[in-house]
Amino acid sequence: MxxxxxxxxxxxxxxxxxxxxxxxxxxxxxxxxxxxxxxxxxxxxxxxxxxxxxxxxxxxxxxxxxxxxxxxxxxxxxxxxxxxxxxxxxxxxxxxxxxxxxxxxxxxxxxxxxxxxxxxxxxxxxxxxxxxxxxxxxxxxxxxxxxxxxxxxxxxxxxxxxxxxxxxxxxxxxxxxxxxxxxxxxxxxxxxxxxxxxxxxxxxxxxxxxxxxxxxRHAESESSATAQAGSRFAEAENFFLETAESLREHGWTRAARAARLHLSSRLFALTVLPGALRGPDRAGVATLARHAFGRRAGTVPGMTAPRSTDGADYTDRLVRLEQPLWKRLLDVQAPYRRNVRRLFGTREVLDVGCGLGRNLAHLAPRGVGVDHNEHSVEVCRQRGLTAFTTEEFGETEYATPGRFGGLLAAHLIEHLPRADAVKVLAGYVDYLAPGARVVFICPQERGYATDSTHVEFTDFDGLADVARQLGLTVEERRSFPFPRFAGKFFPYNEFVLVASKP
CATH class of the missing domain: 3.90.550.10 (Spore Coat Polysaccharide Biosynthesis Protein SpsA; Chain A)
Incomplete structure (x- = not known):
């Protein structure tokens, strides 16, 4: 039967x-x-x-x-x-x-x-x-x-x-x-x-x-529909171009041409664009416009954009972005290093979404990193930093309730839908001591538009909402290193929100 x-x-x-x-x-x-x-x-x-x-x-x-x-x-x-x-x-x-x-x-x-x-x-x-x-x-x-x-x-x-x-x-x-x-x-x-x-x-x-x-079919407000539109279409752009190549290799040339054109997705982007233009998310507008009119979002000339933060390709991209000689000669990380050290002082800090360990190095030797990308974690270890995958961390001596005096989530939240970001961070709140300092850092408009793996543009209000859902008390909001207006054109300007665990 x-x-x-x-x-x-x-x-x-x-x-x-x-x-x-x-x-x-x-x-x-x-x-x-x-x-x-x-x-x-x-x-x-x-x-x-x-x-x-x-x-x-x-x-x-x-x-x-x-x-x-x-x-x-x-x-x-x-x-x-x-x-x-x-x-x-x-x-x-x-x-x-x-x-x-x-x-x-x-x-x-x-x-x-x-x-x-x-x-x-x-x-x-x-x-x-x-x-x-x-x-x-x-x-x-x-x-x-x-x-x-x-x-x-x-x-x-x-x-x-x-x-x-x-x-x-x-x-x-x-x-x-x-x-x-x-x-x-x-x-x-x-x-x-x-x-x-x-x-x-x-x-x-x-x-x-x-x-x-x-x-x-749930009705979505125009603002919520456009908030994630940029990330949605960046993912679609990469997917259709990849699919076009797969279909071409399969011998299905008509389907490959249609995938390369992805006209319906472009038309959909055009229908969303007017609402985005009335909103505050200029990075989302740029991504929508690139998708609708044919330019790939979030790519760097000569470099293939990874589809997500999961694999070795994403880690390789981060490594390549560190390589330019001018970045090392000018020590471009100096102001960010001073800021992170000022924020945490001598606290032991859990760096969630540590990536290659850029901020984890600033926190050494009192920093412990955790990341879902095993390739990035391996790079951290090669650099002499203490880091674990999300699966490994729970079995370590560091996974002790109340152990850490601080938590850093730098350039993590924008890679996830808001609800998912809250769920990820909620899994680490118990490891914080009462009074622990929590710092969230996200890119501003120009920086958000440079990475196709970004999912949801998150400003001060968005970071404060994440803090509220985690039961944290917001203490400070700061645009760094330049005032807020610089984020429209300077890709390294950041939203920095400081909160504490009651």
Missing amino acids: TTVDILMPYYGDDELMRTAVRSVLAQDDPRWRLTVVDDGTVPGVPEWFAGLGDERVRYLRNERNLGVTGNFNKCLGLAEHELTVLMGSDDRMLPNYVGTVIAAHEAVPQAAIIQPGVRLIDGEGRPTRTLVDEAKRRIYAPKVRGRLVLRGEPLALSLVRGDWLYFPSLCWRTDSLRSVRFREDLRVIQDLALLLELVQRGESLLVDDTVCFEYR
Whole structure:
């Protein structure tokens, strides 16, 4: 008997999650199993699942936060039955979903992916229509009556022209889905990357026009939509250029040309640009404009921009940026070194996101670094500094509650969505003693625009919000080394926020 594994990676609104779970419980067809993987700490959720008393529902809570990509990859490893759905924890299945996808699978069993009919709802669960979704329906999605099978270059071409699929509604043949993983170096466009990988392996997509799923499109304020727009489009730019090369090597020249052009992504950037122009984020405006009009964001001539801060390519880029002779002769780090030492004095300091150890060297011998990039940590160690990967740190003698008198997060927060930055830093607050000094440093506008791995522009108010969410008391805000206006054109001007642990 064909069974659908419904895997629900969950983090966030628990009431929307409960609504999503109830929609699964209400299926007309009983051939399903639900697994919810909780990446958060909302109280009462485990007890709610225990009270369901339904053996078809499995609830797991991660011991530590894995992040969006990590939690999705964990879900991939939990699939046990013939078909798999990676359902959004804020979406809803209509009662006919399971029956619809099983019937489609039985009709075309070779299809690796099934896209059933979807209707849009807003944050309140009401039917809605948006410009993005109308473009998907009218321009990019194929016209289907009944069922349609797509594969090969025509499928790849349609997806790179404009991704018209609704990922949380897709049903996958499990044996195909197990062969891929979500890319850790992508934050926004992981779903399209995974789909294109399967398409290039020869897998096919079955479209069934039976409406059986409700995809929730949350309304975003213009300010929140544009705040991360620059980073979103910088990632898209690098992804499409990389994809174009992969498709060209595959012999799919039409799809490669479409990926290189990525017209729909450029048009989307143009629609966001007017709102960004009315906001304070000039770095985001520059990135949007470069994406819309064809210049690559965040690159240095002669240097390939890394896609994220995870790999050896990012570490190599940081090393190369240190090499120019003029930087060493002029000792350009001198004012920053004095500032860091002034801020922390003789305190023992935990440097979170230490990178190559530039600030860690300023703190030596009383500094301990931690970073998620193992290659950067190795460079720190070669330089005689004390540094650990995030996985290693918890097993060291330094991971002692109340040990450190200071914490530094320099050029870390802008590499993460705000909520993720808070979660990362929250994992280290317990290692601080009462009264410990906490310093956050982020680049100002011109510096933010120079790196394609930057995710969210964060000014004084943003840093103060991070401090507040961590339970810290803000003590000082300072633009360094020059007044605030210099950040518009000087790439090394920084926001410096000083806080303390009560």
